[in-house]
Amino acid sequence: MEGIRVVNTLSYGLLTLLSASSLSGYELTQNIKPLWRAGHSQIYPLLVTMEQLGYITHERVEQADKPDKKIYTITGQGLDQLRQWVEIPAEPPAVRDELHFKLYSLWLSKPAEAKALLLKRKEFCQSELERYHLLLANNEALCAERGEARELEATTFGRYLLLSKRIMETETSIRFCTWALEQLESGAERPF
Numbered sequence: 001m002e003g004i005r006v007v008n009t010l011s012y013g014l015l016t017l018l019s020a021s022s023l024s025g026y027e028l029t030q031n032i033k034p035l036w037r038a039g040h041s042q043i044y045p046l047l048v049t050m051e052q053l054g055y056i057t058h059e060r061v062e063q064a065d066k067p068d069k070k071i072y073t074i075t076g077q078g079l080d081q082l083r084q085w086v087e088i089p090a091e092p093p094a095v096r097d098e099l100h101f102k103l104y105s106l107w108l109s110k111p112a113e114a115k116a117l118l119l120k121r122k123e124f125c126q127s128e129l130e131r132y133h134l135l136l137a138n139n140e141a142l143c144a145e146r147g148e149a150r151e152l153e154a155t156t157f158g159r160y161l162l163l164s165k166r167i168m169e170t171e172t173s174i175r176f177c178t179w180a181l182e183q184l185e186s187g188a189e190r191p192f
Helices: 009-020 025-032 040-052 076-086 098-104 111-146 157-186
Strands: 056-061 069-074
Touching: 009 025, 009 040, 009 056, 009 069, 009 076, 025 040, 025 069, 040 056, 040 069, 069 076, 098 111, 111 157
Parallel strands: none
Antiparallel strands: 056 069
């Protein structure tokens, strides 16, 4: 789309978070975790670049017992950039899950270790599911606080959709782990 300056997808993710509220670099790092795998070493250089491009600004906040922190805010130019980017079709999702390779090679493991692998993933998913439900409840509370209906124009609508998607995906992962554990328990015939 004409007018879009080239920045990477993580940059747009940061702009997305900043479109909802001003945040510190640490808060951006924490808030991006459910959406994208990225660390401080990726985020802070992008913040500098986005500020140089005029997409964000920062305000330094003095702290008595800690180093000063920067609070980042999206600019009108950054919001325009984000608005244009949102309308471009998304790339197909990149699947990077170590469990997939482990499942493919499961025939090499002992049955108890295979079960432990699946149980560990199931426990992780159940923990994530609880967290997503809490985030969804917080989003609903924010929506009510702002007097927003659950409509496309509401600033909380996208978060509602995303959290609902994550809940559905996590529930599917839990169902898969339960099914796979049943397969291991039943001694079902394996094609390998």
